[in-house]
Amino acid sequence: MSEITAKITPPQDFDTLRAAILERKGELPKRLTQVAAYALDNPDEIAFGTAASIAQSADVQPSTLVRFAQQFGFDGFSGLQLLFRARLRERTSSYEERLRALEQDGAALAESTTIFNGFIAAAHRSVDAIAAAVEPDAFERAVTLLANAATIYLIAKRRSYPISSYMAYAFGKLKVRCQLVGTSAGIDDDLLAMATPDDAAFAISFSPYASESAAQARTLAARGIPVVSLTDSAFSPLAECSREWFEVVEADHAGFRSLSASMAFAMALTVSIAEKRRRG
Amino acid sequence: MSEITAKITPPQDFDTLRAAILERKGELPKRLTQVAAYALDNPDEIAFGTAASIAQSADVQPSTLVRFAQQFGFDGFSGLQLLFRARLRERTSSYEERLRALEQDGAALAESTTIFNGFIAAAHRSVDAIAAAVEPDAFERAVTLLANAATIYLIAKRRSYPISSYMAYAFGKLKVRCQLVGTSAGIDDDLLAMATPDDAAFAISFSPYASESAAQARTLAARGIPVVSLTDSAFSPLAECSREWFEVVEADHAGFRSLSASMAFAMALTVSIAEKRRRG
DNA sequence: GTCAATGTGGAATGTTCATTCCAATTGCGG
DNA sequence: CCGCAATTGGAATGAACATTCCACATTGAC
Structure with missing residues (x-):
C-alpha cells in the first residue's frame, strides 16, 4: 500500500490557500468541488461555523469537509478553518x-x-x-466643546505628556489659548484652580493611569468644567468623568507602544478646534 | 430557595452588551471586572478563542467566564461569544x-x-x-552607536521636542541613561559641555530648523561625540554633521503634520538600543 | 459486462470543550 | 473575633465536536 499523497505542507496564509483552491478546482471530485465553491463564496461561514453546520449549509457530509482539507495538506478540517479565522482577524489590518x-x-x-x-x-x-473607533459625531461634539472654551487645559502625565506638549506647541502657533498641566511638580493644582466653566479640559491617560490626571479631571468636572479625554480603555477613570471620550488602542510591539495613533488623533483635534474658531 | 436573579433577557447585539458591561463594571466582583476589562479590550480574542484559551489569557478560570456571561443573562459563555462573533462579521463591512x-x-x-x-x-x-526610507543596515549602525554610549543626549526643540521627551521617558523605564536637551533656557549648553566622546547624541529637527539644535549637534560632532539624527530633508543642517541620519517625511494635512511616523521610528530606536544593551 | 479504483454517505470513536458542582477562600457585618 | 454570605478555584461531567472507518456507490478501463 504505497502512499501516493506525499505529505504536502499546507498553505500558511489565506491568499495562498485561495490560490491553491482555484488552481485545483477543476481536477477535484464532485463533492469536493462543491465544498471549494462554498468555501470561497462563504468564507465567513467557514470561519465561524462548526464542521456539522457548515456541512449542512454546503449540503455535504462533515467527512467531506475533512477530506477537502486533507487534499490541501491539512491534518483535518480544523487546520484549514484557522486560516479562515486569521483572514477575518486581519482583514482590517492587512x-x-x-x-x-x-x-x-x-x-x-x-x-x-x-x-x-x-x-x-x-x-x-x-x-x-x-480610524474605526472614533465616531464622527462624537468627534464633532468634542471639537465644538473645546472650540468654545476660553482656555483649554491640557492634562497629561508620563507617557501621554509628549502628546499634550505637541498640542500645546500647535495651539501656540494657531493662537489658541491653552495651558499645559502636568509639567513640573506643585503648580498644577494652582493652575487648575483658576479654571472656570467657560474653559474646558482635554485629558490624556493610558494604563497604568496616573492618579493625578484622573483626580484633576474629576475635580474639574465637578466644578462644571467640561472634560474631553483620550484613553485606552473604557475602564479608564477618565471615561466616567468626561463629556466625550475617545478610545485609542495603540498596538504594541514587544510590550512597548508608540504614540503614532494618538498623535494623529491629537493633531486632528487641534487643527479642527482652530478651524472651528476661525470660522466663528 | 427563592431565585433572586430573575431571568433577564440577554443583550441582543454587541453594542447593547458593551453598554451593559460598562454600566455594571463598578458593581462587579474582582474577577468578573477582570473579565469585563479583558473582553472590551480584546474582543477579537473572545470571538475566536475557546473558553480555556481565553481564560488563560485573561488570567481567570474558565468557570469565571461562564459566570460572567450568566451575569448578563446568557445561558453560558457560548451565548455571549456569539455576540462577539457577530460584531466581527459586521465590522468588516462598516x-x-x-x-x-x-x-x-x-x-x-x-x-x-x-x-x-x-x-x-x-x-x-x-x-x-x-518604512521604505530607512535602510536596515544604517538603522543597525545607529543602534550600535547609541547602545555603546555611556549617556545618550537627546537634542530636540519645538516640534520635535515631544518625540525626544517620549524617548527620555522610555529610556528611563528601560534603565538607559540619557539626558534631555532642549527643555528650558540656558542650561542646555552647560549640560552638553559635560559630554565626552564616550557618549553619543540623538538629534531631531524638522524644517524650519531650530538653529540651536543644529549648532549644538555641530559642537558635539566637532568634539568627537557621535551624532545620530532624524530629520526631514537631506538639506537639513543636521545631516552633514551626523554619523548616521534618517529621513522621515511626515505627510501633512492642510499644512499640519502629526508626528506619527517619527514616533514609531523613535520607539523602534529606543527599544532596539535597550535590547542591544541587554544582550551585551 | 466485469473488475478495479476512486469517491461518497453515515455511523462509530475518541477528543476537546463548555458547563456544573463543590470545597476552599475571602470579605463583611455584628 | 466570629459567623455568614459572596466569591473563587479546580476537578468532574456530559455534550458537542472533528475525525476515522467501513460499507456502498459510481466511474472508467478492458
Missing part, C-alpha cells in the same frame, strides 16, 4: 500579512530590523484601529 | 464603508470629520514612507 512576509526572511535580519518592522506594523494597526 | 466615505471626501461630512480622516490618511502615508 499589514500583518506584509509583516509576516518580512519575517519570513527574518532569520537573516538584524534584531533591530525586526523591531523596526514591528513598530511600523504596530503603527499601522493603531491608526487603523482609531 | 469599516469598508468608512473608507469609502473617506474617499468620497466630504460632501455631507462635518469639517472635523474631513480633518480627522485627513490626518489618519497622512499618518498612514508617513508610516509607509519611513
Whole structure:
C-alpha cells in the first residue's frame, strides 16, 4: 500500500490557500468541488461555523469537509478553518500579512530590523484601529466643546505628556489659548484652580493611569468644567468623568507602544478646534 | 430557595452588551471586572478563542467566564461569544464603508470629520514612507552607536521636542541613561559641555530648523561625540554633521503634520538600543 | 459486462470543550 | 473575633465536536 499523497505542507496564509483552491478546482471530485465553491463564496461561514453546520449549509457530509482539507495538506478540517479565522482577524489590518512576509526572511535580519518592522506594523494597526473607533459625531461634539472654551487645559502625565506638549506647541502657533498641566511638580493644582466653566479640559491617560490626571479631571468636572479625554480603555477613570471620550488602542510591539495613533488623533483635534474658531 | 436573579433577557447585539458591561463594571466582583476589562479590550480574542484559551489569557478560570456571561443573562459563555462573533462579521463591512466615505471626501461630512480622516490618511502615508526610507543596515549602525554610549543626549526643540521627551521617558523605564536637551533656557549648553566622546547624541529637527539644535549637534560632532539624527530633508543642517541620519517625511494635512511616523521610528530606536544593551 | 479504483454517505470513536458542582477562600457585618 | 454570605478555584461531567472507518456507490478501463 504505497502512499501516493506525499505529505504536502499546507498553505500558511489565506491568499495562498485561495490560490491553491482555484488552481485545483477543476481536477477535484464532485463533492469536493462543491465544498471549494462554498468555501470561497462563504468564507465567513467557514470561519465561524462548526464542521456539522457548515456541512449542512454546503449540503455535504462533515467527512467531506475533512477530506477537502486533507487534499490541501491539512491534518483535518480544523487546520484549514484557522486560516479562515486569521483572514477575518486581519482583514482590517492587512499589514500583518506584509509583516509576516518580512519575517519570513527574518532569520537573516538584524534584531533591530525586526523591531523596526514591528513598530511600523504596530503603527499601522493603531491608526487603523482609531480610524474605526472614533465616531464622527462624537468627534464633532468634542471639537465644538473645546472650540468654545476660553482656555483649554491640557492634562497629561508620563507617557501621554509628549502628546499634550505637541498640542500645546500647535495651539501656540494657531493662537489658541491653552495651558499645559502636568509639567513640573506643585503648580498644577494652582493652575487648575483658576479654571472656570467657560474653559474646558482635554485629558490624556493610558494604563497604568496616573492618579493625578484622573483626580484633576474629576475635580474639574465637578466644578462644571467640561472634560474631553483620550484613553485606552473604557475602564479608564477618565471615561466616567468626561463629556466625550475617545478610545485609542495603540498596538504594541514587544510590550512597548508608540504614540503614532494618538498623535494623529491629537493633531486632528487641534487643527479642527482652530478651524472651528476661525470660522466663528 | 427563592431565585433572586430573575431571568433577564440577554443583550441582543454587541453594542447593547458593551453598554451593559460598562454600566455594571463598578458593581462587579474582582474577577468578573477582570473579565469585563479583558473582553472590551480584546474582543477579537473572545470571538475566536475557546473558553480555556481565553481564560488563560485573561488570567481567570474558565468557570469565571461562564459566570460572567450568566451575569448578563446568557445561558453560558457560548451565548455571549456569539455576540462577539457577530460584531466581527459586521465590522468588516462598516469599516469598508468608512473608507469609502473617506474617499468620497466630504460632501455631507462635518469639517472635523474631513480633518480627522485627513490626518489618519497622512499618518498612514508617513508610516509607509519611513518604512521604505530607512535602510536596515544604517538603522543597525545607529543602534550600535547609541547602545555603546555611556549617556545618550537627546537634542530636540519645538516640534520635535515631544518625540525626544517620549524617548527620555522610555529610556528611563528601560534603565538607559540619557539626558534631555532642549527643555528650558540656558542650561542646555552647560549640560552638553559635560559630554565626552564616550557618549553619543540623538538629534531631531524638522524644517524650519531650530538653529540651536543644529549648532549644538555641530559642537558635539566637532568634539568627537557621535551624532545620530532624524530629520526631514537631506538639506537639513543636521545631516552633514551626523554619523548616521534618517529621513522621515511626515505627510501633512492642510499644512499640519502629526508626528506619527517619527514616533514609531523613535520607539523602534529606543527599544532596539535597550535590547542591544541587554544582550551585551 | 466485469473488475478495479476512486469517491461518497453515515455511523462509530475518541477528543476537546463548555458547563456544573463543590470545597476552599475571602470579605463583611455584628 | 466570629459567623455568614459572596466569591473563587479546580476537578468532574456530559455534550458537542472533528475525525476515522467501513460499507456502498459510481466511474472508467478492458
